[in-house]
Every structure is written in C-alpha cells, then in structure tokens.
Amino acid sequence: MNPRFQFDLIATQKRARAGIFHTPHGDILTPIFAPVGTQATVKSVTPAQLQDLGATLVLANTYHLYLRPGAELVANLGGLHDFMQWSNPILTDSGGFQVFSLSESNKIDEDGVTFKSHIDGSMHRLTPEISIGIQEQLGADIVMAFDECAPPQDRAYNERAMARTHAWAERCVLAHKRPDQALFGIVQGGVFPDLRQQSAAFIASLGFPGNAIGGLSVGESKAEMHAMLEVVDVVLPEEKPRYLMGVGSPEDLINGVLRGVDIFDCVLPTRLARHHAAITRTGRMNLVNSTYQADAKPIVESCTCYTCQHFSRAYLRHLIIAKEMLAATLLTLHNIHTLLQLMRDLRQAIVDGALDTFTAQFFADQEQSP
Numbered sequence: 001m002n003p004r005f006q007f008d009l010i011a012t013q014k015r016a017r018a019g020i021f022h023t024p025h026g027d028i029l030t031p032i033f034a035p036v037g038t039q040a041t042v043k044s045v046t047p048a049q050l051q052d053l054g055a056t057l058v059l060a061n062t063y064h065l066y067l068r069p070g071a072e073l074v075a076n077l078g079g080l081h082d083f084m085q086w087s088n089p090i091l092t093d094s095g096g097f098q099v100f101s102l103s104e105s106n107k108i109d110e111d112g113v114t115f116k117s118h119i120d121g122s123m124h125r126l127t128p129e130i131s132i133g134i135q136e137q138l139g140a141d142i143v144m145a146f147d148e149c150a151p152p153q154d155r156a157y158n159e160r161a162m163a164r165t166h167a168w169a170e171r172c173v174l175a176h177k178r179p180d181q182a183l184f185g186i187v188q189g190g191v192f193p194d195l196r197q198q199s200a201a202f203i204a205s206l207g208f209p210g211n212a213i214g215g216l217s218v219g220e221s222k223a224e225m226h227a228m229l230e231v232v233d234v235v236l237p238e239e240k241p242r243y244l245m246g247v248g249s250p251e252d253l254i255n256g257v258l259r260g261v262d263i264f265d266c267v268l269p270t271r272l273a274r275h276h277a278a279i280t281r282t283g284r285m286n287l288v289n290s291t292y293q294a295d296a297k298p299i300v301e302s303c304t305c306y307t308c309q310h311f312s313r314a315y316l317r318h319l320i321i322a323k324e325m326l327a328a329t330l331l332t333l334h335n336i337h338t339l340l341q342l343m344r345d346l347r348q349a350i351v352d353g354a355l356d357t358f359t360a361q362f363f364a365d366q367e368q369s370p
C-alpha cells in the first residue's frame with residue numbers, strides 16, 4: 001500500500017471505528033464529515049472560516065469544474081489546493097453522478113457516457129480514462145473511480161450498472177498514474193443484498209486504498225440503506241477507510257458510523273443554510289419562522305460555534321427577512337460546525353468505549369424534539 005495513504009485504526013467499538021487516514025495534505029481523523037465545495041468553494045464561507053471550524057477534508061465536483069472553468073485551467077493555476085486556497089485534503093468525485101442526475105440528456109454505452117452540458121448545451125464525453133485524467137489535472141488527494149449510479153429499486157438496471165461499474169473500476173486502476181492521489185473504488189448494487197455483496201467483494205479485490213459505497217441516499221428507505229451498509233461492512237477490508245457518498249443528516253451520520261463507515265459528504269448543511277434552516281441534534285429549525293421574531297436566544301444555547309456565541313435567533317431572522325447575505329454565512333457556519341462537532345464527539349465516544357451511551361442519548365433527544 002502507498003504509505004502516503006496509510007489508514008490507522010485507533011479504536012473500534014462494535015462495528016464503529018475511530019481512525020487516522022494519512023494524506024499528502026494532512027491527516028484526516030475519522031469518522032469525518034466532509035463539507036461539499038461543488039464549484040471549488042463551500043458556498044458562502046471562506047477557507048479561513050472553514051479552517052476555524054476544524055474542517056479537514058473538503059469535496060469538489062469534477063463534473064462542474066470540468067465544464068467550468070475547465071480542468072486544464074485549474075492545473076495551470078497550480079491545482080485545486082492553490083486555486084481554491086484549501087491546504088487540507090480534498091476529494092473529487094468522478095463526475096458520473098452529475099452526468100446521470102444533472103445532464104439533460106446522456107447516452108451510456110460500455111465505454112462511457114456522452115452528455116449535454118447543463119450550462120450551455122454543448123456535448124461532452126466521460127469515460128473512466130477521461131474522468132481519471134480530469135481528476136489528475138484537478139489534483140485532489142482522493143479521487144474516485146467512474147461509476148454508474150442506477151435507480152435503487154430496479155434490479156435489472158442495477159445488474160447492468162454494477163457490471164459496468166466493475167469494468168470501469170478496473171480501467172480506472174489502469175488509467176490512474178499520480179502517486180500523490182489515492183483512488184477509491186465504489187460499491188454499487190442498489191437495494192439488493194446479493195448484488196451489494198458481490199460488488200463489495202469485487203471492488204475489495206482490486207486493492208484500492210479506500211472504498212466507497214455509492215448509490216445510497218438516492219430514494220431508498222432508511223431501513224434499506226442500513227441493510228445495505230451491513231452487507232457491505234462485513235465484506236470490505238477493515239484496514240482501509242470506507243466512504244458513504246452523499247449522506248449528511250445527524251441521524252444518518254450516526255447510523256453510518258454504527259455500520260462501519262468512516263467518511264461522509266453531503267451538501268445538506270450548506271443547502272439548508274441557504275434555505276434558512278439550522279441543523280441541530282434534535283432536528284431542524286427554520287429561522288424565517290415568526291416565532292423567532294424577538295427571540296434573544298442563540299440557535300442552540302450549548303453550541304460553541306461563532307454564530308451561536310454572538311447572534312440571536314431574532315437577528316438571524318432579521319437578516320433572512322432583509323435578504324442579507326450574512327444570513328447564509330452565519331447559518332452555514334452553525335450547520336457545518338454542528339456536523340463536525342457531532343463527528344468529533346462520536347470519535348471520542350468510540351475511543352472512550354462510550355458509544356452506546358452517546359447514541360442512546362442522541363436518539364432519546366431526537367424523540368423528544370418538537
């Protein structure tokens with residue numbers, strides 16, 4: 001294994017794991033939540049603010065950056081770390097998920113996907129080799145294999161997509177050249193335990209330094225997601241990090257950690273902030289609500305984030321009503337802090353052997369929320 005991407009397991013409790021994933025841009029303490037910077041920016045906050053929140057890993061989207069401003073331009077300006085001024089680890093996805101979800105029309109064949117840009121309608125093509133080439137130009141620490149995410153309930157579709165995902169994963173391994181990047185494979189298989197089992201075994205056999213679980217949190221039930229995580233958990237190698245893609249609500253993070261997941265990413269904290277919603281451990285609050293009009297309390301009284309240390313719910317509601325940009329920034333700071341702190345607390349609970357108490361308290365608090 002490439003020593004630059006060693007994963008050290010520090011402690012485990014049942015299936016939950018506390019670890020350290022080493023990368024050329026620093027250590028990632030797991031379990032970790034990665035904020036998403038779709039366009040090479042985590043919306044409405046500066047890198048300095050993200051740093052103050054204690055964020056380590058940040059995600060950027062290959063599809064978006066390939067279409068605009070272009071991977072070659074980013075490479076010429078020193079790669080993503082320099083371009084977006086983030087000196088900690090970065091992960092780029094393969095572009096596949098956006099091609100299938102955002103592009104107006106896409107045509108898939110065994111070699112790759114031809115698609116129309118959602119920006120200007122121009123035609124483009126992604127193959128495993130092209131995706132890896134773009135990700136090498138972008139220069140993230142962790143890059144993802146090009147995969148096909150199928151509708152979770154369609155068995156025939158999932159069988160075809162899984163076979164393609166496996167063939168493409170092998171081509172990504174051959175195409176990937178940069179030794180300062182870790183290429184992760186992606187397990188697919190919809191909501192079908194036998195497909196998930198088969199996919200996890202195949203992806204594990206390719207010897208990636210980390211493995212991702214894709215095609216979940218895309219419309220299946222929570223029970224189905226948990227069942228798939230449990231199937232995959234026992235197949236994937238324990239000595240490598242596991243990354244559950246696109247998951248980020250507090251309860252989903254905890255349920256993922258309880259089923260052996262180490263890394264998560266999601267647009268949820270930044271997207272909710274732009275829709276005036278605060279994430280708390282007991283549920284969501286929409287600050288536009290008139291009940292907060294003269295409320296002097298912070299969003300969460302025990303929260304140590306900058307927003308809660310300084311500002312009232314009434315002030316946040318005023319900013320939202322007045323359509324001030326600061327509303328999104330302050331809510332984003334709180335939301336990202338909430339998820340990062342939850343992961344820090346989870347990690348400490350695993351290290352202390354106190355995970356049962358921690359999760360029991362968390363789910364009891366959730367049930368008592370309004």
Ligand SMILES: [Zn+2]
Pocket residue numbers: 299300303304305306307308309334337
């Ligand atoms: Zn806060």
